Amino acid sequence: MKVCVVGTGYVGLTTGVSLAYLGHQVTCIDLDEAKIEQLRGGRPPIYEPHLDELMAEAAHNLTFTTSYEEGVRGAEVVFVAVQTPSLANGSPDLRFLRSAAESIGRTVGGGFTVVVNKSTVPIGSGNWVDAILRDAYEQHHARRAGGEFAVASNPEFLREGSALHDTLYPDRIVIGSDNPRSLEVLARLYRNVLNQSFTPPSFLPRPDQTDAVPLVSTDLASAELIKYAANAFLALKISYINEIGRLAGKVGADIVQVARGTGLDARIGSRFLQAGLGWGGSCFAKDTAALIATAAEYHHDMPIVRAARDVNQRQRTLVVDRLMEELRILKGRRIGLLGLAFKPNTDDLRDSPAVDVARLLLARGARIRLHDPVAAERFRREHPDLAENLCHSLDEVFDNSDAVVLCTEWAQYLELDWSKFVGLMNNPVLLDGRLALDPGRLSRLGYRYLSLTGDSGAA
């Protein structure tokens, strides 16, 4: 099928490249010329494992352009995956979505087209996009009012760092539209993902237990709400285990065992029960804020979601509290942070707990040393005021330090030769913000192992 994707950020590019791999003819549009040039050269502008390889394999089905005319005309499906940054009041800024919809409305034609909202948009935005499309279409095609298109929602549930895996082997596909024809078109688009009949790329093998993928085919508003309900639930799960984790520390329980024993109940499920510094990234903060903002428009309160956000923010200040308890004075102390990205395998720094922790420590007068194996360059660009604190080597982070905090559980930190660094430290305090290290082993090596759940688990 002929497909167009507007916006080449994480979601757009992953969607476009995956659909091209699955055999569709995909044109990706972005207004940023430099980005398009880079993509034409086969280089993705974002860091996502295997994206360059999949792009190379699907190159014969992929076109990159800045022209709506070239991408939209004749496409059966047009995905809109433009950014929707948060406004000060928590609701998303829909400026880019509006201008994309206007451009699509002006160019769409040549057969029935499904315009799919892939950006996370407030509930009800589908109808809003539909109205903008129709206005633009009618102005441009004066005598052909009506327009052969319909709007649908197809929320993505992909995690950065596993985006391609999650696109090819999803837990479910959700499509929503108030127009039955668009639901048929989208079911056809995803046919070989739904029945898993494609040949997996050698570098992204199909997980053993993958059967046919369930399809949830529903109305527009329900599909839009599913996205928020799912993300907010995952955020709740993490904040819940962090709340229990703090209690665990107080009563002398081990949160790792508590999470395991709790999550093995199939009704609860073991994923997203990893206690620690909490969630960051582009989705959870934004989506929970937008959910609360949408609800407020309907005079509806969301106390559980608000509490999850508070608990999450508290995990960040807790790092400072734990270090204060241990070091008494933070002013002038040298504190190293391992990891800046909001999670491993990405260079994304949006709402990263590590960045907040760095700023909180600086505000207390500490001297910080920052390290990340992948996100350091992006950090330099996005946080120039903190760039002087970046270290090139781990030796620099540990040398003469009073404490080191593991903020992001990059594999290279977990596999570190920890015996090498303890002797470099002025004070061998190690705060494991992700409960990712072996407390017994580190204690035996001479570290004072701390976590955000008290000293639970430490030898």
Ligand code: UDX
């Ligand atoms: C998330 C959702 O998983 C995805 O479905 C949605 O479409 C976009 O948002 P992403 O932000 O890429 O994806 O990251 P994810 O892997 O979900 O992690 C989010 C944050 O939660 C990270 O900061 C991670 O460190 C944290 N986390 C995750 C925990 O603190 N504990 C856990 O048990 C799991």
